[in-house]
Amino acid sequence: MIERELVIVGGGPSGMAAAIAARENGVKDILLLERDQYLGGILNQCVHTGFGLEYFKEVLTGPEYADRFIKKIRGLPDIEISLRSFAVGMTGDKVVTFLKPGRMERVKARAIIMATGCREKTREMVHIAGTRPSGIFSAGFAQKLINIEGLLPGKEVVIVGSGDIGLIMARRFVLEGAKVSGVVEIQGQSRGLVRNIVQCIEDFDIPIYFNHKISRIYGRDRVEALDAVRVDENFNEISGTKFALKCDTILMSVGLIPENELIEMAGVAIDRKTNSPVSEELNKTSVPGIFVCGNSFKVYDIVDSVTRDSLAAGKLAAEYLGRARA
Amino acid sequence: MTKKMVCIECPKGCVLEVDMDAKPVKITGNKCPKGIGYALSEMEDPRRVLTSSVLTESLELKLAPVKTDRPVPKKELSRAMEEIKKIRLKRAVSAGDIVAENFLGMGIKLVATREVGLV
Known part of the structure; x- marks a missing residue:
């Protein structure tokens, strides 16, 4: 079995920052595992601007923000980047199992940093009645289809929830020539940044229905329509307020879940409510030497904050390994 | 007349108030100088990076x-x-x-x- 001083799982903004900080704090034998064929993680599909103002003091798109870290990490010695490498197992004594095309490998680490990000909540998690036709996508997946694959998932869209990805996708769909019939948000205000309400919703005159929820989805093979209904402060439907919205596509933008199944496998305590590691201190877990950073530690609004905190994780790992002073 | 708008230059999203009757127009609510430029451009010729x-x-x-x-x-x-x-x-x-x-x-x-x- 190969042995490494530090194994980092995830090559998005968080994992790249952790690797850079670990190297700069004296860790000299780093393996970075990334399941995709490129570094950059979710930033690659976030082609819009709004990144980097805090960290780089300028406004960048997602791919540009990633590009700066990719260049930096490639210029550093002692960091091996293993692409198309999908971590599938982890033990309490820090053995990571991962798949590469055609083979499975195991690596024993002295310390591990997990930067595995989040997955999206689905329709099933918010309990919407009705049929189960095709045409219901999570917002981030629709973003990948449009921005990476060049496929437009639908022509007439309703967005459920007003997280930032949903708002950004409302604008993307309009720019790509689709109609966005509305954004339906159960809370009284958006969960996303105000700037995204302005530049993604108001700029394009998209109706946004606060204090509303989806009560039913219609359509046999493909989505045909949905019912929206006003709710009271306890989220109960108010009778007589129901109305239908015609659509062929529904995007779910209802929240993110930190991906922490691997560390759970290794015996790390997980908070059942948030799926984050139980932790008294930023980036630390219940198992010494296993660190978590970025969106898998907690859900962030802004990538600049992910970078800042993940740099701290890299330093923490260096301290744990006796390479840097606390 | 006062016009309200949200600055989109950064994630803070300052609520700007533009007093249109003042000469020159008076902008308040901005936490940094970018807000002034944004408000002026929004009034005259709104633009977005595409x-x-x-x-x-x-x-x-x-x-x-x-x-x-x-x-x-x-x-x-x-x-x-x-x-x-x-x-x-x-x-x-x-x-x-x-x-x-x-x-x-x-x-x-x-x-x-x-x-x-x-x-």
Whole structure:
């Protein structure tokens, strides 16, 4: 079995920052595992601007923000980047199992940093009645289809929830020539940044229905329509307020879940409510030497904050390994 | 008359109040100087940086992400998207490389926002 001083799982903004900080704090034998064929993680599909103002003091798109870290990490010695490498197992004594095309490998680490990000909540998690036709996508997946694959998932869209990805996708769909019939948000205000309400919703005159929820989805093979209904402060439907919205596509933008199944496998305590590691201190877990950073530690609004905190994780790992002073 | 708007220059989202009757117009609510510029531009000629992606031919990715090198008048955004759809990128690019010069006939450049190599 190969042995490494530090194994980092995830090559998005968080994992790249952790690797850079670990190297700069004296860790000299780093393996970075990334399941995709490129570094950059979710930033690659976030082609819009709004990144980097805090960290780089300028406004960048997602791919540009990633590009700066990719260049930096490639210029550093002692960091091996293993692409198309999908971590599938982890033990309490820090053995990571991962798949590469055609083979499975195991690596024993002295310390591990997990930067595995989040997955999206689905329709099933918010309990919407009705049929189960095709045409219901999570917002981030629709973003990948449009921005990476060049496929437009639908022509007439309703967005459920007003997280930032949903708002950004409302604008993307309009720019790509689709109609966005509305954004339906159960809370009284958006969960996303105000700037995204302005530049993604108001700029394009998209109706946004606060204090509303989806009560039913219609359509046999493909989505045909949905019912929206006003709710009271306890989220109960108010009778007589129901109305239908015609659509062929529904995007779910209802929240993110930190991906922490691997560390759970290794015996790390997980908070059942948030799926984050139980932790008294930023980036630390219940198992010494296993660190978590970025969106898998907690859900962030802004990538600049992910970078800042993940740099701290890299330093923490260096301290744990006796390479840097606390 | 007072006009309210939300500044979109950064994630803070300051609520700006523009006193239209004052001469020159008075802007309050901004936590940094960017808010002034934003409010003035919003009143006169609202513009947005447009980001999208262009189709490629014989490159490693099907699409290359792009942005305009400066903000485009809001009312030109749909025309800009029509132009973007016509482009086929055939050479390898790095972030910052020009994909289309004098885009929209307005002296605006379309630039790549990531590296896309040959197949």
